[in-house]
Amino acid sequence: MNVIREVKSDRVGDRYYEVKHPSGLRIFVYPKEQNNSTYAVFGTRYGSVDTTFKRSDEAEACTVPAGIAHYLEHKLFESEDGDAFARYAKTGANANAYTSFDVTCYLFSCTENVYESLEILLDFVQSPYFTEQTVQKEQGIIGQEIRMYDDDPQWRVMFNLLEALYHKHPVKVDIAGTVESIAQITPELLYRCYHTFYNLNNMVLCVAGNVELNKVLDLCDRMLKPSAPVEIERIFEEEPREVVKPRVEQKLSVVTPLFELGFKENAVSRRTTKELAETEILLELMASDASPLFRRLLDAGLVNESSFGYEYFEGPGYASIIFSGESKDPDRVAEEIRAEADRLRREGIDQEAFQRAKKALYGRNIAALNSVDNIANSMASFAFAGRELYTYIDDLANATLESVQKRLEEQLDPAYSALSVVYPVE
Amino acid sequence: MIGIEQRAICDGVNFRSIRDTKFKTMRISAHLIVPMSRQTAAENALLPFLLSRASREYPDFTKLGQRLAELYGASLNADVQKLGDLQVLSLSASGIADRYALEGEAISGELAKLLCSILFDPPLVDGLFPEDGFEQEKRQTMELIDSEYSDKRTYARQRCEAIMCADEPYGVNRYGGKEDIARVERPALTAAWKRLLDTAKIELMVLGDCDPAPVYEGFRAAFETLGSRKTADCTTKVVRSAEKINTVTEKMDVAQGKLVMGFRTGTATPDEEVPATRLMAALFGGTPNSKLFLNVREKLSLCYYCSASYNSMKGIMLVQSGVEVKNMERAKEEILRQLDEVKQGNFDESEVEAAKMSLCNSYRTLSDSLGGLENWYLSQTFASHSQQPEEAAAQINAVTRQEIIDAANRVTLDTVYCLVGNGEDAQ
Numbered sequence: 001m002n003v004i005r006e007v008k009s010d011r012v013g014d015r016y017y018e019v020k021h022p023s024g025l026r027i028f029v030y031p032k033e034q035n036n037s038t039y040a041v042f043g044t045r046y047g048s049v050d051t052t053f054k055r056s057d058e059a060e061a062c063t064v065p066a067g068i069a070h071y072l073e074h075k076l077f078e079s080e081d082g083d084a085f086a087r088y089a090k091t092g093a094n095a096n097a098y099t100s101f102d103v104t105c106y107l108f109s110c111t112e113n114v115y116e117s118l119e120i121l122l123d124f125v126q127s128p129y130f131t132e133q134t135v136q137k138e139q140g141i142i143g144q145e146i147r148m149y150d151d152d153p154q155w156r157v158m159f160n161l162l163e164a165l166y167h168k169h170p171v172k173v174d175i176a177g178t179v180e181s182i183a184q185i186t187p188e189l190l191y192r193c194y195h196t197f198y199n200l201n202n203m204v205l206c207v208a209g210n211v212e213l214n215k216v217l218d219l220c221d222r223m224l225k226p227s228a229p230v231e232i233e234r235i236f237e238e239e240p241r242e243v244v245k246p247r248v249e250q251k252l253s254v255v256t257p258l259f260e261l262g263f264k265e266n267a268v269s270r271r272t273t274k275e276l277a278e279t280e281i282l283l284e285l286m287a288s289d290a291s292p293l294f295r296r297l298l299d300a301g302l303v304n305e306s307s308f309g310y311e312y313f314e315g316p317g318y319a320s321i322i323f324s325g326e327s328k329d330p331d332r333v334a335e336e337i338r339a340e341a342d343r344l345r346r347e348g349i350d351q352e353a354f355q356r357a358k359k360a361l362y363g364r365n366i367a368a369l370n371s372v373d374n375i376a377n378s379m380a381s382f383a384f385a386g387r388e389l390y391t392y393i394d395d396l397a398n399a400t401l402e403s404v405q406k407r408l409e410e411q412l413d414p415a416y417s418a419l420s421v422v423y424p425v426e
Numbered sequence: 427m428i429g430i431e432q433r434a435i436c437d438g439v440n441f442r443s444i445r446d447t448k449f450k451t452m453r454i455s456a457h458l459i460v461p462m463s464r465q466t467a468a469e470n471a472l473l474p475f476l477l478s479r480a481s482r483e484y485p486d487f488t489k490l491g492q493r494l495a496e497l498y499g500a501s502l503n504a505d506v507q508k509l510g511d512l513q514v515l516s517l518s519a520s521g522i523a524d525r526y527a528l529e530g531e532a533i534s535g536e537l538a539k540l541l542c543s544i545l546f547d548p549p550l551v552d553g554l555f556p557e558d559g560f561e562q563e564k565r566q567t568m569e570l571i572d573s574e575y576s577d578k579r580t581y582a583r584q585r586c587e588a589i590m591c592a593d594e595p596y597g598v599n600r601y602g603g604k605e606d607i608a609r610v611e612r613p614a615l616t617a618a619w620k621r622l623l624d625t626a627k628i629e630l631m632v633l634g635d636c637d638p639a640p641v642y643e644g645f646r647a648a649f650e651t652l653g654s655r656k657t658a659d660c661t662t663k664v665v666r667s668a669e670k671i672n673t674v675t676e677k678m679d680v681a682q683g684k685l686v687m688g689f690r691t692g693t694a695t696p697d698e699e700v701p702a703t704r705l706m707a708a709l710f711g712g713t714p715n716s717k718l719f720l721n722v723r724e725k726l727s728l729c730y731y732c733s734a735s736y737n738s739m740k741g742i743m744l745v746q747s748g749v750e751v752k753n754m755e756r757a758k759e760e761i762l763r764q765l766d767e768v769k770q771g772n773f774d775e776s777e778v779e780a781a782k783m784s785l786c787n788s789y790r791t792l793s794d795s796l797g798g799l800e801n802w803y804l805s806q807t808f809a810s811h812s813q814q815p816e817e818a819a820a821q822i823n824a825v826t827r828q829e830i831i832d833a834a835n836r837v838t839l840d841t842v843y844c845l846v847g848n849g850e851d852a853q
Contacts (some may be wrong), residue, residue, distance in 0.1 A: 032448070034446075034448035035448065035794050036790045036791060036792065036793055036794055037791045037794050039629070055529075064728065074584045083724075085714040085715055085719075086715060088714075088775070089713070089715040089779075089780035089783070090776075090779075090783075091782070091783070092780075092782065092783030092787040093787065094787055094791075095714070109791060110787055110788070111786075111787050111790035111791055112786075114785075119541070124611060139727075140727030140728065141723060141724075141727050141729070141730055144682065144728075144729050144730040144749065144750070145730040145746060145749070146730075147681050147682040147750070148579075148730055150681040150682065150684050150749050151680045151681050151682055152578075153576050153578075154576075169715050216672070230614075238479070251677040252468060252576075252679070253576075253578070253678050253680060254572075254576040255572035255573075255575050255576065256569055256573065256576075256707065257575070274472075284495075288491070288495065289486075289491040289494075290488060290491030290492040290495045292488065292637075294488075295487065295488045298487070298560070298562065299562075301562075301565055304566040304567060304569045304570075306566065306569070306570055306573070307569075307573060316851075319428070326569060326572075326573060356492055356496055357498055359498050359499065359528075360494075360495040360496075360498065360499035361497060361499065362498060362528075363498025363499035363521065363522045363526070364498075364499040364501065366450050366451075366498070366522045366526050367451045367499070367520075367521075367522055368452060369450055370449055370450050370451055370794075370795065370796075371794075371795065372794065376429040382584075393700070402762050424705075425679045
């Protein structure tokens with residue numbers, strides 16, 4: 001029996017449905033009747049960091065090669081009777097997939113044949129087919145994907161930072177792995193990871209757009225194969241808050257240097273939506289286009305509007321605030337940012353800046369609900385982190401200056417920061 | 427509720443509104459379109475960035491940013507792009523619909539006024555753009571060009587286009603050259619701004635959940651004060667076929683090589699063969715079911731990406747791929763072999779259907795985002811009859827197998843651009 005819950009937001013004027021399917025799958029349906037398109041994501045809580053794990057039905061933990069979640073994502077598109085793209089070609093859906101640090105998602109967007117496309121999605125993700133030959137073939141393609149990222153200064157500056165911040169946590173390893181690590185991948189290993197993590201109890205389906213709840217559920221009843229209730233323990237070595245090294249650099253073919261400045265936090269459990277909202281407000285008032293810090297950096301010719309940014313980089317076992325951009329003098333930018341965090345701690349947050357930041361974030365989160373892509377992807381990542389979309393928007397509205405000031409006490413500590421720079425080759 | 431309206435404000439100025447309350451947001455944009463030229467590209471490109479940083483009421487960059495934040499994170503954006511041999515300078519204001527304002531603020535009304543104000547009445551001092559903002563935007567625009575160099579995929583595509591179209595305005599960088607930007611002086615900018623208002627072809631758009639009537643009235647009044655204007659001739663040169671193949675190899679410190687092949691398709695807007703050429707490009711290399719994806723990537727395992735894109739304004743098609751330098755020649759041969767397959771009609775009905783469905787899907791999807799609608803109607807600026815996306819989809823569906831073959835047979839290879847690592851040679 002499906003257990004259906006309607007989730008409504010008076011603030012936003014929207015609603016969606018959360019369904020606990022008897023197969024173990026959690027299903028989210030966000031209807032947008034006036035849309036032409038529908039976007040669906042079938043995702044598993046399995047990403048590049050899940051390389052050491054223990055199944056509840058096994059005695060021993062095991063470790064698998066880096067990059068295997070991503071490799072599996074590539075290979076799942078193939079089945080015994082052809083590949084999923086060829087099947088989608090008959091519905092017109094635009095299909096893709098992505099692997100991040102903590103999730104793997106298969107998705108499509110379409111304007112016609114929604115339920116046919118959804119059937120393909122549910123079918124191929126539940127039908128693994130790996131042989132020596134097909135696994136071998138992918139080495140060349142993924143090898144080129146890795147090489148492409150080797151030349152990507154934004155990718156390099158980020159992973160260099162993560163290596164400077166993290167001693168043990170696998171978040172510091174490239175999502176696609178290395179040419180060496182993927183060479184160790186076999187069909188057996190792929191099956192093992194598949195049968196561990198592609199368990200419906202570990203997965204979600206999110207559909208947003210021009211769909212009917214009942215039709216989605218009928219299809220799920222027909223297509224979903226119940227999974228054994230295996231539990232997965234993800235094992236991470238203990239990670240100290242101290243960084244590995246405060247500074248790291250590399251030379252690449254760029255003109256203006258790129259930088260990323262990270263402030264590491266303790267991350268035993270995932271952040272709540274309230275903590276997320278407070279951190280977003282803090283970053284907005286501290287470093288947005290409208291902030292005094294940004295203005296100082298701009299006037300000194302140290303950053304530009306098109307590249308400067310910040311994010312709360314947070315997942316299982318890791319949490320950091322990261323500032324990034326291009327600058328002729330990254331060390332001075334880092335100095336200014338660290339000093340501004342100290343100043344805010346010392347002098348306190350300005351009331352007007354706080355109110356403005358709240359309004360700006362509220363507006364941007366309303367705007368984000370235009371897009372079915374964004375809705376479906378956010379619902380999936382929120383579900384895996386134990387969060388809820390509308391609660392997050394409410395938490396933004398309900399945040400107080402005091403609560404944000406209190407977050408700051410635990411965040412942006414220069415003692416736990418590192419700077420990564422990519423300089424031009426001479 | 428949805429309503430589409432279009433009317434002329436004055437000579438060369440077109441106002442279009444696509445009102446749709448399914449959106450939680452609105453956007454007002456002004457696109458100033460001028461012929462691309464090496465002489466004026468840099469000063470024109472600086473203008474949208476300069477105009478969007480301050481207004482008469484909020485002459486300070488930070489104060490303006492704070493006002494936008496108060497308007498629920500509204501934004502004022504500047505953009506420069508190429509549309510065929512034309513340079514498109516865009517300014518837009520976006521925000522949430524008034525119904526979401528928590529204190530009853532008229533967000534859209536204020537954004538409309540702000541956009542008119544920065545476009546028609548910038549905070550000039552003694553007739554010039556203020557020095558500090560001017561220097562800031564010069565630096566930032568030069569850094570934008572530098573960042574294009576960092577992204578090797580984009581860089582290789584731009585180099586191929588620049589080499590292929592060296593004798594056409596399209597070959598100029600959308601921001602002009604870095605040296606040209608460095609040379610721009612303030613008096614020239616004021617003149618360029620006035621010239622834009624007097625001679626650019628101007629497309630004004632109101633999109634999403636916003637009443638277009640007051641926006642129209644604001645722009646109408648502003649253009650009335652300007653007086654009569656004369657629109658520049660906006661044409662694009664179309665080279666129908668390549669006479670010889672130009673091969674250029676450049677070296678750089680990179681791990682992966684980039685191969686970009688530029689083709690002349692013989693077909694450009696407003697030719698009636700455009701839909702057939704678009705479909706041919708999709709079948710050849712536009713989707714994960716295309717010949718390039720299935721053969722160069724999946725069968726030969728030579729690359730992670732290999733795709734074709736058709737620029738209908740300019741009548742060119744580019745094939746882009748990231749490959750090991752030692753495999754470059756093999757990739758190039760396979761790309762040409764696959765094009766030959768299309769020329770000879772070696773494709774089946776299911777490939778045609780797949781390409782049609784994929785293109786139609788993207789046409790239907792674009793009306794779900796303001797950005798999609800904006801780009802679509804901007805692309806219709808020079809069409810003799812402005813199409814809806816649904817009409818374009820119908821045209822694609824009407825293309826026959828023979829028309830695809832004919833379209834492929836009009837294609838000629840013009841330029842092969844290879845970016846290779848230092849110490850390597852393209853083989």
